[in-house]
Amino acid sequence: MDDAPSAPPVRRSARVRAPELAGKGGWLNTGGSAYTLAGLRGRVVLLDFWTFACVNCLHVVDELRELEERHRDTLVVIGVHSPKFPHESEHAAVADAVERYAVAHPVLDDPELTTWTQYAVRAWPTLVVVDPEGYVVATYSGEGHVPEIERLVTELEAEHAAKGTLRRGDLPYTPPEPEPTVLRFPGKVLRLPSSGTFLVTDTTRHQVVELAQDGETVLRRYGSGGRGLEDGPPGRARFQEPQGLALLPDGSVVVADTVNHALRRLDPESGEVTTLAGTGSPWRPGDATDGPAREVNLSSPWDVTVWQGTLWIAMAGIHQLWSYDPAAGTVAREAGTGGEQLVDGPAKEALFAQPSGLAVTAEGLWVADSESSALRRLGPDGTVRTAVGAGLFAFGYRDGPADGALFQHPLGVTALPDGSLAVSDTYNHALRRYDPATGEVTTLATDLREPSGAVVVGEDVVVVESARHRLTRLRLPAEVLRRPHADTERSVTEVAVGPVRLDVVFTPPPGQKLDTRDGPATRLLVSASPPALLRSGEGAGSDLSRALETDPAVGQGVLHVVATAAACDADPEVLHPACHVHRREWRLPVRPVVGGTDRLTLELSGADGADGAGPAAPGQAPYPSL
Structure with a gap:
């Protein structure tokens, strides 16, 4: 939910006439009719101010389904779509969202926030109750208010029935007619290594689909196609708007069953579906965040991946990262306080904003943090750092240095062969690339309609074009295919047990000369994977030399080293010299042994005005940089 701190969760109103409904985008789900509050006199009207990027708004859409059904002859729910992102102002995108999320009531498209302003709305989602005589009687901000709203609706029904001001009868609802496409708003994709086929979450049809290697031919569908939470064989099992997929070592697949707030296990061979985690109910404040997986409520798990032997979950609904331990059958909160914001730091203290995509490289766990339009990383040292992004309302389309680059609501991130990341920049309809070695953001492809995930296949990347209902195969540029030596392929350096310089x-x-005008010109960050590899020496400092102490009990591991140096033009005649930042990252596979080298030397070369790795000193091993 955006802007929630400024809005009280419930606001009861005096008798204030409800402003009329207006929006230049027109109406959806009405068969072409335009509704007015004056024309709805005699009915209880519930206005749902929402925007389709907001996961809390989507929670409310689901919460309202049973309320609408129970009071269908007296209650009219009207969605007032009030956009945050530029893409959400496009009428076609709103129409897609109404179909994608099965919104079963009239929707007013209000791209200029006309009705939002008239009602003084300050947060997504906001619900406003209008009585049968056309007066606002209550306003609610956030989710979880349906029980109280139902009590109010019941009271209004009784009051206005007694006064003779209640009018009963169904309101005509005309849903869109879906196109006959093979997939319908697919979410994420996974390639099965055993067969080379693809699994795709067919989100709107509540299924997982296996496609042949051509990415088009349907081989099998898992799930009956109806909404629900039911285990069993492929024809009986039920999902609700599934999204992320992850392959487990035993060959089974974990499905992030988003609207069921659950993790499901799919056996691709038998098609059998079972539930691993979640109760089917959404997490609420006060609920447990760790414990037996089948007893703890989840909240809109959007993506899953395996990292460090554990299944990690992008818990979009509560802006956190959780883990699932298959052996113990438990879940636990790993990162994020639950507040919605972009704040770095130790994992449990960091804040996310609707994490929706996950990928793993040697640098750690990468997160597409959609509502902050950011790419974040949880490192092996347990610290969250932002690579690209500046906050909830910093979005757009800009390539270049990461500190100035902009995304717009990215939903996916994919590791590329060279160690860089492909970002599914969903609302910019583009596939972007972030290179940790250079700190640059570039564009790989445009004209991709709402890309939401991708997978690398040989020299290609296969992208989920969610709003085009298909997979699209693109050739990767040559520089992306230049693989760094994998850690397992590089020669492991044997370092001394104990002190290492x-x-x-x-x-x-x-x-050029070092720029020390505002403090130290250099910075060195050292971490290890696993962290226990170093007894001391981890962390950040301004000295480019560091004393390390290794622990032989850990065995082989990887040292992660990041060095930066700031230098400015040295011409004394120049009043405002140009300044340059030189930065380099290394992954150093090491094994502590008796008699190993007690000194490691890396070169952050500035000889050509760019970062580079130079030759090591005699007797010391050079290390490739990323």
Whole structure:
């Protein structure tokens, strides 16, 4: 929910006439009719101010389904679509969202926030109750208010029935006619290594679909196609708007069953579906965040992946990362406080904003943080850092250095062969690339309608075009296919047991000098995977030399080293010299042994004005950089 802190959760109103409904985008689900509050006199009207990027708004759409059914002859629910992102102002995108999320009531498309302003709305989602005489009687911000709203609706029904001001009867509802496409708003994709076929979550049809290697031919469908939470064989099992997929070591697949607030296990061979985690009910404040997986409520799990031997969950509904331990059958909160914001730091203290996509590289767990339009990383040291993104309302389309680059509500992230990341920049309809080695954001492809996930297949990347209802195969550029030596393929350096000296050498390019005007010009960050590899020496500091101490009991591991140096033009005649930041990251596979080297030297080269890895000192091993 956006802007929630400024809005009280419930606001009862004096008798204030409800402003009339207006929006330049027109109406959906009405068969072409335009509704007015004056024409709805005699009915209880519930206005749902929502926007389709907001997961809390989608929760409310689901919460309202049973309320609408129970009071269908007296209650009219009208969705007032009030956009946050530019893409959400497009009428075609709103129409897609109404179908995608099975919104079963009239929707007013209000791209200029006309009705939002008239009702003084300050948060997504907001619900406003209008009585049969056309007066606002209550306003609710956030989700979870349906029980109280139902009590109010029941009271209004009785009051206005007694006064003779209640009018009963169903309101005509005309849903859109879906196109006959093979997939309907697919969410995520997984390639099965055993067969080379693809599994795709067919979100709107509540199924998982196996496609042949051509990415088009349907081989099998898992799930009956009806909404529900039911285990069993493929024809009987039920999902609700499934999204993420992850392959487990035993060959089974975990499905993030988003609207069921559950994790499901799919056996691709037998088609059998079972429930791993979740109760079917959404997490609410005060609920447990760890414990037996089948007893703890989840909240809109949007993506899943395996990292460090554990299944990680992008818990979009409560802005957190959780884990699922298959052996113990437990879940636990790993990162995020539950507040919605972009704040880095130790995992349990960091804040996310609707994490919706996950990917793993040697640097850690990467997160597409959709509502903050950001790419984040949880490192092996347990710290969350933002690679691209600046906050909930910092969005757009801009390539270049990461600190100024912009995304718009990305839903997916995919590891590329060279160690960079492909970001499914959903509302920009583009596939973007972030390179951790250079800190640059570039564009790989455009004209992709709402890409939401991708998978690498050989020299290609296969992208989920959600709003085009298909998979699209693109050829990756040559530089992305230049694989770094994988950690397992590089020679592992045997380092000394105990003290080891790490030196990063930096020489400013000709005509430059270190910039010490505002403090130290250099910074060194060291971490290890697993963290226990280092007894001491981890963390950040300004000295490019560091004393490390290794633990031989851990065995082989990886040292992660990030060095930066700031240098400015040295011409004394220039009043405002140009300044440059040189940055490099290394992954150093090491094994502590008696008699190993007690000194590691890396070169942060400035000789050509760019970052680079130079030769190591005699007797020391050079390390490739990423």
